[in-house]
Amino acid sequence: MKGGIFILSGAGLSAESGLKTFRAADGLWEDHRVEDVATPEAFARDPHMVQSFYNTRREQAANAVPNPAHRALARLQAEYGAPVYLVTQNVDDLLERGGAREVIHMHGALKNALCASCGHRWAAPMVMDVKDPCPSCSAPATRPDIVWFGEIPYHMEAIQDALEDCELFVSIGTSGVVYPAAGFSQMARQLGIRTMELNLEASGGRFDEIREGPASTVVPDWVD
Numbered sequence: 001m002k003g004g005i006f007i008l009s010g011a012g013l014s015a016e017s018g019l020k021t022f023r024a025a026d027g028l029w030e031d032h033r034v035e036d037v038a039t040p041e042a043f044a045r046d047p048h049m050v051q052s053f054y055n056t057r058r059e060q061a062a063n064a065v066p067n068p069a070h071r072a073l074a075r076l077q078a079e080y081g082a083p084v085y086l087v088t089q090n091v092d093d094l095l096e097r098g099g100a101r102e103v104i105h106m107h108g109a110l111k112n113a114l115c116a117s118c119g120h121r122w123a124a125p126m127v128m129d130v131k132d133p134c135p136s137c138s139a140p141a142t143r144p145d146i147v148w149f150g151e152i153p154y155h156m157e158a159i160q161d162a163l164e165d166c167e168l169f170v171s172i173g174t175s176g177v178v179y180p181a182a183g184f185s186q187m188a189r190q191l192g193i194r195t196m197e198l199n200l201e202a203s204g205g206r207f208d209e210i211r212e213g214p215a216s217t218v219v220p221d222w223v224d
């Protein structure tokens, strides 16, 4: 019998840990044009600028600490009597550092480097250089292990399987504008799954229930 909970999180989950969201007035896309830093074309054109964007964010994420929302979700995953799938668009590791056992990072992870030539993954140094050779094939093709626009997000099959195992879908701190994640709530509704949104301000998407407020308050209130 399915009884799991599917949680899709976005940048709002980590906002109170001091990490900027993308689309807020003071967000990451205010300081950088998306096309300059978050596309494969940008990396091909100016790898130093892209590496520098992610080196800064890697350092910020390493210095951030999990907030009560990350810890509440970790608690829920540990204590709930059915699977709790933590699917995140975030590239920080604050859910893991908040105690979560298993997190599905659909947009990649700042802590990893990826070889664009052979696909090998390894722990990224805090400051990555485009000329760093791949430890497996030696190609000078090191890139951040991040899913950029136009690339296929990770773990799509596992995500589909997780959705089918759930009876509740909860969207936390995401604007719901980037696909395919933006389509998950509709997929959930089509599967007959109850949907809920926890967000500072409602995103405008269709949900059976919406609770507004900062994640550090609304998430623990909902979990406990």
Ligand code: BJW
Pocket: 009, 010, 011, 012, 013, 015, 016, 021, 022, 023, 024, 027, 038, 089, 090, 091, 107, 146, 147, 148, 149, 150, 151, 152, 153, 156, 172, 173, 174, 175, 176, 177, 178, 179, 180, 198, 199, 200, 201, 203, 213, 214, 215, 216
């Ligand atoms: C709080 C809070 C607090 C604040 N408490 N809440 C036209 C139509 C449909 C699709 C497309 C299209 N044209 C192009 C596409 C595809 C494209 C896309 O969706 N574009 C749209 C912009 C239109 N998508 C892709 O290219 C994806 N790939 C793809 O589609 O491949 C095809 C395929 C898929 C599947 C199967 C087969 C084929 C790839 C998308 C990669 C996204 N990458 C980024 C950057 C890399 C990661 C990084 O650098 O960190 O990922 S973009 C950026 O947006 C980042 C995020 O993960 C993502 C989502 O943003 P998020 O998390 O929602 O943040 P914000 O800032 O938007 O919202 C913050 C929210 O928090 C707000 O709601 C606030 O209210 C809230 N909040 N404080 C609670 N304290």
